[in-house]
Amino acid sequence: xxxxxxxxxxxxxxxxxxxxxxxxxxxxxxxxxxxxxxxxxxxxxxxxxxxxxxxxxxxxxxxxxxxxxxxxxxxxxxxxxxxxxxxxxxxxxxxxxxxxxxxxxxxxxxxxxxxxxxxxxxxxxxxxxxxxxxxxxxxxxxxxxxxxxxxxxxxxxxxxxxxxxxxxxxxxxxxxxxxxxxxxxxxxxxxxxxxxxxxxxxxxxxxxxxxxxxxxxxxxxxxxxxxxxxxxxxxxxxxxxxxxxxxxxxxxxxxxxxxxxxxxxxxxxxxxxxxxxxxxxxxxxxxxxxxxxxxxxxxxxxxxxxxxxxxxxxxxxxxxxxxxxxxxxxxxxxxxxxxxxxxxxxxxxxxxxxxxx
Numbered sequence: 001x002x003x004x005x006x007x008x009x010x011x012x013x014x015x016x017x018x019x020x021x022x023x024x025x026x027x028x029x030x031x032x033x034x035x036x037x038x039x040x041x042x043x044x045x046x047x048x049x050x051x052x053x054x055x056x057x058x059x060x061x062x063x064x065x066x067x068x069x070x071x072x073x074x075x076x077x078x079x080x081x082x083x084x085x086x087x088x089x090x091x092x093x094x095x096x097x098x099x100x101x102x103x104x105x106x107x108x109x110x111x112x113x114x115x116x117x118x119x120x121x122x123x124x125x126x127x128x129x130x131x132x133x134x135x136x137x138x139x140x141x142x143x144x145x146x147x148x149x150x151x152x153x154x155x156x157x158x159x160x161x162x163x164x165x166x167x168x169x170x171x172x173x174x175x176x177x178x179x180x181x182x183x184x185x186x187x188x189x190x191x192x193x194x195x196x197x198x199x200x201x202x203x204x205x206x207x208x209x210x211x212x213x214x215x216x217x218x219x220x221x222x223x224x225x226x227x228x229x230x231x232x233x234x235x236x237x238x239x240x241x242x243x244x245x246x247x248x249x250x251x252x253x254x255x256x257x258x259x260x261x262x263x264x265x266x267x268x269x270x271x272x273x274x275x276x277x278x279x280x281x282x283x284x285x286x287x288x289x290x291x292x293x294x295x296x297x298x299x300x301x302x303x304x305x306x307x308x309x310x311x312x313x314x315x316x317x318x319x320x321x322x323x324x325x326x327x328x329x330x331x332x333x334x335x336x337x338x339x340x341x342x343x344x345x346x347x348x349x350x351x352x353x354x355x356x357x
Contacts, residue, residue: 068198068201070141070142070143070145070201071143071144071145071196071197071201071202071203072139072140072141072142072143072201072202072203073112073139073140073143073148073194073196073203073204073205074137074138074140074202074203074204074205075112075114075137075138075139075140075150075204075205075207076124076126076135076136076137076138076204076205076206077114077116077120077135077136077137077206077207077209078126078127078134078135078206078207078208078209079118079120079209079210079211080178080210080211081210081211081224082210082211082212082213082214082224082225083224084178085224086127086132086134087211088118088120088121088122089118089119089120089209090118090119091211091214091219091220091221091225112140112148114138116138120135120136121136122134122135122136123135123136124136124137126170126176126204126206127176127177127178127206128175128176128177129175129176135206143196145196145197145198145201146195146196147193147194147195147196148193148194148195148196149192149193149194150168150192150194150205151192152164152184153207153209155209160211160212160214160218161209161210161211161212162209162210162211162212163183164183164184164208164209165181165182165183165190165207165208166181166182166183166184166189166190166205166206166207166208167180167181167182167189167190167205167206167208168189168190168191168192168193168194168203168205168206169188169189169194169195169203170203170205170206171202171203171204172202172204176206178208181206181208211225213225213227213228214230214237215227215230215237216230216237216246216247216248217236217237217238217246217247217248218236218237219235219236220232220235220236220237221235225237230248231243254266254267254268255267255268255271255278256268256271257271257278257279257280257287257288257289258277258278258279258288258289259277259278260277260278261273261276261277261278262276266278272284
């Protein structure tokens with residue numbers, strides 16, 4: 001190959017290289033421009049036919065969304081006796097009031113108010129879901145979603161009632177026990193606020209009322225209604241020891257002499273309880289409480305009689321009679337040994353005189 005031919009081939013190669021680089025650059029620029037125009041992969045490159053309106057006027061479409069548009073609040077009242085048994089409140093025939101006041105968030109003219117009179121008309125089962133109708137309920141429907149505030153229950157008169165307990169978020173199908181209810185403001189379920197939402201459009205507020213144990217002469221239907229120590233007699237709580245007494249205070253009758261007793265206070269004044277019977281403390285063995293009186297009698301009359309005979313021997317006669325009741329008295333008169341000594345001495349004197357003659 002000649003030098004001229006080599007130069008020609010080299011020139012053609014350089015031209016081909018320049019053309020290839022230019023063509024590649026054009027392709028890359030074209031691709032980048034296309035990518036920037038299509039932002040979303042699913043976006044159509046042309047205007048869809050649905051965007052074209054041939055009606056001549058603006059399009060007005062109405063859509064229906066499934067789901068509740070308003071809510072319901074149920075207020076249910078339950079009454080139990082001191083033992084926990086559900087009753088209708090007939091023993092307390094007074095007005096039982098509960099008022100629900102709406103908050104600023106939701107406006108209801110006049111608020112919601114539940115006034116229930118006892119005895120209740122038990123028609124709803126809210127406790128334990130056992131099929132037993134234990135409450136009377138009042139329903140408020142077509143309420144806007146939001147918060148509703150409720151106040152403490154007002155019972156008039158309040159005498160004879162324990163402080164009410166509350167549970168303000170019972171949903172349909174849920175079960176509730178008495179232990180779930182608490183005093184007003186204790187927790188989130190007794191805080192005075194009921195919330196209605198699209199998710200939970202129906203909410204029940206349960207209020208539990210309970211009798212206090214009934215006092216003396218209060219009306220009753222069974223012994224369990226009455227306080228300890230009292231029984232239901234003739235429809236009233238009375239002292240079983242003296243059921244006729246309306247103040248339940250029995251008259252205390254103290255035992256007299258020889259009547260049964262347990263302590264000294266069981267006996268009338270002046271007697272004590274001895275061996276289970278009232279007795280005179282001065283002579284408790286005496287059943288008639290009369291103590292015997294003792295009259296001491298005592299005489300001491302010593303008597304001595306001496307009758308001498310015409311002989312040297314005297315024979316005294318002493319007849320002492322002594323009745324001793326207090327102190328021993330000495331004997332009176334001449335005793336026999338003394339008389340014998342005297343007689344012996346007298347004989348010795350006579351013998352001496354005779355011998356001297």
